[in-house]
Amino acid sequence: MSTPSSLEDLIGALRCLPGVGPKSAQRMAYHLLQRDKQGAMHLSRSLDHAVNTVKHCSKCNNFSEAEVCSMCSSSRRETNLLCVVEMPADLLMMEQAQCYRGMYFVLMGRLSPLDGVGASELPLARLQRRAQELSCEVILATNFTVEG
Amino acid sequence: MSTPSSLEDLIGALRCLPGVGPKSAQRMAYHLLQRDKQGAMHLSRSLDHAVNTVKHCSKCNNFSEAEVCSMCSSSRRETNLLCVVEMPADLLMMEQAQCYRGMYFVLMGRLSPLDGVGASELPLARLQRRAQELSCEVILATNFTVEG
Numbered sequence: 001m002s003t004p005s006s007l008e009d010l011i012g013a014l015r016c017l018p019g020v021g022p023k024s025a026q027r028m029a030y031h032l033l034q035r036d037k038q039g040a041m042h043l044s045r046s047l048d049h050a051v052n053t054v055k056h057c058s059k060c061n062n063f064s065e066a067e068v069c070s071m072c073s074s075s076r077r078e079t080n081l082l083c084v085v086e087m088p089a090d091l092l093m094m095e096q097a098q099c100y101r102g103m104y105f106v107l108m109g110r111l112s113p114l115d116g117v118g119a120s121e122l123p124l125a126r127l128q129r130r131a132q133e134l135s136c137e138v139i140l141a142t143n144f145t146v147e148g
Numbered sequence: 149m150s151t152p153s154s155l156e157d158l159i160g161a162l163r164c165l166p167g168v169g170p171k172s173a174q175r176m177a178y179h180l181l182q183r184d185k186q187g188a189m190h191l192s193r194s195l196d197h198a199v200n201t202v203k204h205c206s207k208c209n210n211f212s213e214a215e216v217c218s219m220c221s222s223s224r225r226e227t228n229l230l231c232v233v234e235m236p237a238d239l240l241m242m243e244q245a246q247c248y249r250g251m252y253f254v255l256m257g258r259l260s261p262l263d264g265v266g267a268s269e270l271p272l273a274r275l276q277r278r279a280q281e282l283s284c285e286v287i288l289a290t291n292f293t294v295e296g
């Protein structure tokens with residue numbers, strides 16, 4: 001009765017974020033409307049912009065705004081090595097270590113049947129095609145877990 | 149180098165949410181772009197809509213889309229009691245208990261000098277005006293803390 005429908009809707013929408021339950025969503029909505037309307041508008045615009053511009057690089061599958069990302073189109077990378085990582089964050093970590101100059105392939109996930117991610121949900125066919133294209137050595141840099 | 153600017157921007161924007169640090173923001177952004185673009189668009193629209201339509205009821209200070217919220221304009225509430233609560237969630241809890249039929253005033257916060265919320269940040273003058281208007285009994289239902 002006393003919660004406006006647009007506020008109810010916002011609380012529901014915030015639950016699409018991983019790890020955010022009903023209580024956190026309510027707290028976030030109150031915070032944004034009460035103390036940070038500018039932040040909320042910025043978030044709204046950023047979401048809209050990112051969803052419409054970010055796609056996947058056709059070569060390494062990483063997030064990219066262009067058809068081929070800057071790393072794959074760089075001429076200064078060694079093309080005889082292909083490192084397979086789970087997430088873009090893993091790629092960033094490898095790059096920060098500055099010990100690898102080859103190419104990457106980002107799986108964007110890992111085998112996890114419990115979450116409904118099977119082999120068909122991962123871009124394994126594209127990984128195979130990319131490896132054949134480069135005819136290179138493939139390094140698996142997935143996590144040391146059963147899924148990895 | 150390898151993170152698109154619109155993705156960087158989204159990760160930064162997500163940090164306006166309370167309790168979300170750099171790691172969580174990155175995880176949320178990846179999740180939305182990889183698995184839930186629809187949810188992200190819905191969130192974007194909900195934020196925009198809520199920021200532009202939700203304001204405060206001129207009588208009880210609760211979130212409302214109208215100038216006066218449905219509870220304050222209801223003729224079935226007792227106007228000789230005014231219950232002061234901290235947040236809209238507290239009001240909802242009182243209503244669920246179904247033992248109070250009077251009016252409310254929502255402070256939208258509590259005295260908390262450490263977070264920069266002093267007496268001047270709370271709508272105490274409006275509370276006083278409202279209490280005089282109703283010339284009623286005021287019940288403090290703030291939390292049993294130093295701030296309350």
